[in-house]
Amino acid sequence: MMLKDLVHIRDEKLTIETLSNMHAKDIADQIKDFNKEEIDYLTQLLEYDKQIEVFSYLPLEEAANYLLTESLEEQVSVINSLEPDDARDVLLAINPEERKEIFDSLDKNSKVLELLNYDEDDAGSYMTNLFIKVNISDSIKQATKKVIQQASEVNNFSIIYVVNDQLEYMGQLTLIDLIKAKPENKLQEFIKIEETFLDTDDIYELAEHIKYYQLKEVPIKNENNNLIGIVTFDDILDLLEDDFQDDFEAMMALPEQDPDDSVIKSSLNRIPWLSVLLLMAIPLAYLTSFFEATIAGAVILAMFQPLILDAGGNVATQTLAVSLITIDDKENTFIKNGIKEITSGIITSLLMSVFAFLMTYVVAYVLKSNQGFLTAIIVSVSLFISVIAGSVLGFIVPLFLNKFKIDPVVASGPLITTLIDIISLLVYFGLATILLGGQL
């Protein structure tokens, strides 16, 4: 049964039972469109911990809006109960005046306030300070006791962090190793030292690390070498997913997609890119105008122009895709790969231009064009050059942009398309002018 129905039936017992068997994420998915009264009815039937958990799965905007309908006292209590990194995200989604009001009511030592100091790309802003720690000098028995004491606050952990008296990171061990240990063992025997990150390190660097080594979490320390938190896999998965969506949008010339935007807003958001691409057509029209006489003498050339433009563009797109897949690899792998791409581009261009020569010749013959042979030569030679240019640009442009710290995903597409169009056009009409010039 859907929660919406339950809210209307008002059968408390049935509702409580249904809620208890539902994951907080599923509850959040269903209630995000409910009105305040409906949400309040459901939340009063949930334990506080689960309320908070449901809250943490709500989309940020809904969560912020809902929070603002509560009393200030309740707002502060929710913020304090959330995991600090979640609380940070919700707070940042609230408008500044109301955010300030909550700030002022928060305890000065609140962990959330610390997290708010971090930059968006700092590892610190993805960190939770809920983790289990024991002291390096603890005996197995003391450590076990400490772990069980802390267990009620931190749910679902399997790694225990070991610090010294100065709270410096000394290593970590698994929960199961600790439990299996005999009383006469020492903590030292089980400790493994993993790579730590600074709270100010770039989150993308950390993400690469966690992804490469498929880690569940990474310890974070501050500049004083104190262990202050951990970043867990789930935040990194979300980060990578968002990042991927950004890249994809950039590739598809799309603005940031927000399903809640109105039609007008979504339309207008897409106009800038379209206009930029429209403006790029002007230099092309201008270049073509130089060849007006040639074109007037052999209109058949215009018919094959889409072929030349497409072929270069298509091959450039393919090489670009390969470049973007390998751009994060080591530089010599990337270059080795680029050489293979260009070699492949040369083979492809040979095949395509021979094929195009034959087809153009036949078509021109069928259409009874009197410049069939020359047209076929012009088409196939231009195709040859434009395809090779496509594979070279698909490799060089992202490499070049990356060197200058410009995001190759965003800028490569339009830049390459424009360059290809210009090169193809000049070669095609230029060659035509030279070869057909005598017949004008």
Place this chain on the structure above:
Amino acid sequence: MSKLNIEKNIHPKKLALQFEKNKNNDKALFLEKINNIQLVTMYKFLDDDDKVLLYEKLQNKRQKEFLDLISIDDLKDLIDLQKDEKLRNKIIANLKRQRRNEIIKRSSFNYDTVSSIMSPHYKVINVGDNVKDATKYVITTSSDHDHLDLIYVVDDHFKYIGTIPLTKLISSRPTDELIDLVDESTPSIDNNTSPEKAAQMIMSYDLPTLPVTNMRHEIVGIFTYDDAFEILQEDYEKTYQKLASIGDFDTDQSPIKRTKDRIIWLLLSVVLNILIAMFLFRYEETLQTFVILVFFQPLILGMAGNIGTQSLGSTILKLNKRDNTLKQHIFKEVLITIINSIIMAILASLMVYIFMISISSPESHFMISLVIGISVLTGLIISSLFGLFLPIVLNKFGFDERAASGPLLTTINDLTAIGAYLLCATLLLM
């Protein structure tokens, strides 16, 4: 011979780097210096070539020990990495029976489902067990490979009920009943689920592991967060590959293989383009009279391509989300298409008008701007609708919607855009 000093407490990742740096001849010697635990822990940090080398360089007796100690995932990985069928079979023959069965079972699974990647390293307890026995069972039987964050609870028929975090289990009192500790809300996934969907679940529920169940709702394995990382990465690369029609790309591929994978679509687009040329020939007279029309061909082609790409991209993102609001999406995209096509048509005809005035003064520049406006409008609407519906249709019939892009779509867009352009010009100018 190089000196091989290995620190006692060295991190497996550093050890792996040292192994990779050693010359091929020294690798066997290096392996003799490290113990089996180090061998097993460093394995997963090696790159693919060195994984194969590591196994090759081990002495026969140690090869068997190694195969017995690594996790099933790593084992499957090692077998898949063998290029030679014979070597693959030799490894399988070297396995102990239980492991061999597990590997054979896994390789028979469909590659497109979670079954092929799920892990057998998890612990199950029966809901009727008493808390103390269950805890003891988990602790004494667990191995290093096991994922122990969540312990899975089943009933007498081995049907999945829910989970208990290991922490909750060990901090429970002897008087607690297991049934009261179980969290029944932890979702499970069917073994026919696609890996991408499983990764999505891991992400949306923030769970380290997800139980995989068969049609009788019995647990048959778990899907783990580390697989989610891999799937996400693969999916990412697959998107690039599909969008550009480059086949199953791999950095090791030779230029010949790359060409072979891609040439068909490219040649097909050449054929289509030449057919377009034949079709355009009907308008030879129009072009002959108004050569200036050729100047704006790239504009007409480019604009249609761009707007088609936008609606294609937005639709692929929508289909990825798998929610039930596709109808709304279609409605919205159609409206966006109409609005943007009108705006761009006006902008394009204005721009062309100004351009024509500035380079020369052909008599019919107003009419030509009008032709540009009308044909940009129709070209944009048609190619945008292609970008919207092609992926939806492909998806409906079970194909990958990302294949909707690539050389073929470009060519179809070209045909409609140029067709509209020259038809419109002929009607208005001639």
